[in-house]
């Protein structure tokens with residue numbers, strides 16, 4: 070088992086990465102504060118992994134909240150249902166929420182933990198690649214608003230993250246690829262060696278080779294932990310984790326949170342950020358092509374349909390939480406494995422970058 074540590078203010082917590090961790094009662098028990106536990110999950114994950122987790126928690130009084138599966142259910146409505154269930158079941162302030170699932174479950178369960186009686190402990194048990202490398206780590210929790218993504222939320226850190234690699238064997242190929250978009254992001258923002266490793270190991274990764282997977286998951290968690298440790302509340306450097314997301318969130322919204330997976334939208338959004346940077350002399354065309362080749366190797370989309378409304382995407386981007394004025398704050402590459410946070414691009418330049426990724 071590998072371990073990475075996150076350390077923010079006066080809270081430190083471990084990320085455990087290994088095989089068969091889900092059923093290890095001794096591991097998870099250490100992070101449960103009292104006998105009351107609410108597992109938040111969805112029908113897909115419940116079917117696969119609820120029983121081993123329940124067995125591991127057999128010494129606790131466990132309730133389950135089953136939310137519907139899908140990004141559209143990362144909503145205030147589902148949040149309210151969790152609050153209702155916890156209140157009706159008499160959950161106290163020392164109860165623990167366990168998020169069993171991908172990023173949708175994790176973000177919603179984390180936000181619920183942040184709000185219930187002003188904050189109760191929670192544990193992340195991520196079951197998708199994306200959740201293992203990104204959403205379970207760092208304490209961004211949220212629900213979506215019809216106007217834009219993740220608009221209502223809190224920075225709220227878990228007690229522990231338990232990433233059981235065996236869960237990845239049941240992950241559909243499309244979901245695995247979506248997770249790879251965030252993995253590639255880490256290579257682009259700070260660690261070009263990781264990017265090159267992914268290029269070299271693409272066949273092994275697509276075959277879900279355990280050694281290659283465990284190595285990239287550990288590296289991504291290390292990078293995310295370093296960034297979060299330096300800037301938990303995104304006052305500065307943490308924004309680099311948002312590469313491709315300003316475009317990506319607008320793309321997700323334009324598809325009503327149903328058409329594109331988060332990772333897919335991030336892949337397209339990253340291509341837009343790369344086109345923008347290339348068009349304005351920050352990076353070479355060869356880097357843009359190299360990234361597109363890697364995304365395509367993982368069956369990720371790099372373009373939106375030409376029927377996409379670039380102005381509508383731009384209007385959604387104006388709601389982005391990174392913006393501190395009427396300028397759009399973007400993360401763009403300025404070299405191999407490095408990025409800058411900038412407001413230098415105007416509306417025309419940004420919409421041009423969007424249309425340059427039309428199919």
Ligand SMILES: NC(=O)c1ccc[n+]([C@@H]2O[C@H](COP(=O)([O-])OP(=O)(O)OC[C@H]3O[C@@H](n4cnc5c(N)ncnc54)[C@H](O)[C@@H]3O)[C@@H](O)[C@H]2O)c1
Nearest residue numbers: 113171172173174196197199200203204209236239240331
């Ligand atoms: N908080 C953060 O820092 C952060 C970071 C990145 C993404 N996110 C959020 O995460 C969400 C995306 O997360 P996701 O990609 O995990 O999607 P998801 O949670 O929707 O899970 C993807 C699909 O896989 C299924 N699934 C989960 N685990 C499985 C398994 N082991 N085997 C088979 N099926 C499984 C789920 O039921 C779902 O249908 C988005 O809402 C995004 O905004 C948050």
Ligand SMILES: O=C(O)C(=O)C[C@@H](O)[C@H](O)[C@H](O)COP(=O)(O)O
Nearest residue numbers: 203207209218219307310311314390
């Ligand atoms: O942890 C972060 O910081 C990130 O930006 C990680 C992103 O991959 C993630 O999608 C996050 O939820 C986006 O946050 P938001 O603040 O842009 O809503």
Ligand SMILES: [Zn+2]
Nearest residue numbers: 251314331335
């Ligand atoms: Zn993301």
